Amino acid sequence: MHTSTHTLLGQPARTAAAHVARKAPGLHLIGDLYGCDCDDSLMLDAAAIEAFCLQAVEQAGLTSVGSLFHSFGEGGGVTGMVVLAESHLSLHTWPEDDYVTLDVYVCSYSQDNSGKAEALFRQLKDAFNPAEPHLHRVVRA
Known part of the structure; x- marks a missing residue:
């Protein structure tokens, strides 16, 4: 599994511990x-x-406030989004390449929703059963 750490203008990304604190x-x-x-x-x-x-x-344990999914026709992929009260989930499939992009973002203003985001992401990732998942975790601050 590939993971990455992001930097911005030479500054390292904050850790999950800093996020919670x-x-x-x-x-x-x-x-x-x-x-x-x-x-x-x-x-x-x-x-x-x-x-x-x-x-x-x-x-x-997250809250959907709306969704839209679109198929690109016979044999084509799907693009979709679920708008969450906490932010969003989006995905795009390329069946011809056995490839999916997955994006889960949650805000944590009133409570820490990190665990819920991780559970959602894991369930979706596991369902697609990728041979080579490249995962990125970005703490927004």
């Missing part, structure tokens, strides 16, 4: 999922992906 505004989890080996419906069927994402959001 300072009650930073959010956690952004980003995944490039290569070699996905999952049910075809998770790559091709907008309605199936939307239903799965909404169920995963609920199971993670």
Whole structure:
């Protein structure tokens, strides 16, 4: 598994511990999922992906306020987003390349939602079953 640490203008990114201690505004989890080996419906069927994402959001304890998923036609991928009260989940599939991009961002103003974001991200990543996940964790402060 590939992970990265980000820097901005030569300054290292804050750690998760700093996030909790300072009650930073959010956690952004980003995944490039290569070699996905999952049910075809998770790559091709907008309605199936939307239903799965909404169920995963609920199971993670987050709140959906709306969603939109679009299929690019026969054999094409899907792009979709769930707007969360806490921020958002977005994903894009490329079935022809067995590739998915996944993005989960949560704000933590009134409570630390990091654990919920991680649970949601993990459930989605595991469902796509990537051979080579490239994961990025960005603490927003």
